[in-house]
Amino acid sequence: MRIVVASGKGGTGKTTIATSLALVAAEQESVRFLDCDVEAPNAGLFLYPVLDSRKDVGILIPKVNETTCSYCGKCAEVCQFHAIAVIGKKTLVFPELCHGCGSCTLVCPEHAISEHLDVMGVLESGPTAHEIEFFQGVMNVGEPMAVPIIRELKKWKPDTAAKIEIRDAPPGASCPVVETIRGADFVLLVTEPTPFGLHDLKQVAEITCELGLPAGVVINRDGIGDNAVEAYCVESGIPILMRIPMDRQVAEGVAQGHTLVEIKPELGPALSEMLSQIVQQVA
């Protein structure tokens, strides 16, 4: 059972919801938590994992053996990212354009290309005090691509006993979000009732629909803005599973590193109810 918490717009409360959902779930089931926002992972600030395991990750980029290369140019032709160029008697590799697909290595008739790991970041994992198996990816500063790190994070240590996996998605609606959602069973869309919240909610809802996954909405900071998010949910048939009222106390607590269920224990049952609803729907 894999649940992704996504939003489109940043700062709507993805991590706030995801961490408390994990805590509520951990009261009954074994849970693993994946912080897929590898550009700025912050779920660890709330769940306090003891990170005792690390692994460097990246993509395999080509290295050309100049003595066996015949400069035929097949590698440059096959590369749709133009990450490799053959100019006269020189073969140039542009690592920052490479997506690590391996096509150049495959087509080289001279077997002159070997692949080596270009480290883009690190994966870390460890248990939390609530016995949640916690995983996060951390991308190195200046790296242009988050997707390879998220892909590796999802694959890392898959043989855990956890019954529920919660993935905290990055903001936005581009490749890293698609990679986070891919392979999941349910997408929980956290939004706020503002035009910006709605605009981005629509984008992620469309991705979810395209991937054929069921979704539900959490309206955070309920009471501000307008009713357009609600109208959109009704119109597009996406159920509103929970509403969290706008409350300064929540913002203050989150700023101090407290989880939603610590700040507002009365929200625990509602989160628990939402989780069983999701589990029932998917099963």
Add this chain to the structure above:
Amino acid sequence: MKLVISISGNSLKAAFDPRFGRAAAFCIVDTETGQWEVFDNPALSASGGAGVQASQFVAKQGAQVVVSGAFGPNAFDTLNAAGIEMYLAPGNEAHTVAEVFEMYKASQLTRAEAATHAGHHGGHH
């Protein structure tokens, strides 16, 4: 000698295009025969690596000199590996290809000794 000028359309009447990798087209002048030819830039709609693709294209056309308004790091490295000289023409006002060619002949253009701007894919390595 073959000289390439980046232009904004696929006719010789089109204005100079100060972009290299994303130029609409390339005009190739054979300085010996005085012949002019125009080719569409195959990298115009590339999702990435336009500089590398455009550079390989002009190298294949046998260019020895390229005149544009800017060269990114990947275009610079690729053209440099091909032994192609890069010159910078001002892109702040509209020029015809003929004007740019005259400026080159009159030695009014600066030679690019390094990339003129950072890459579009973030820093790396």
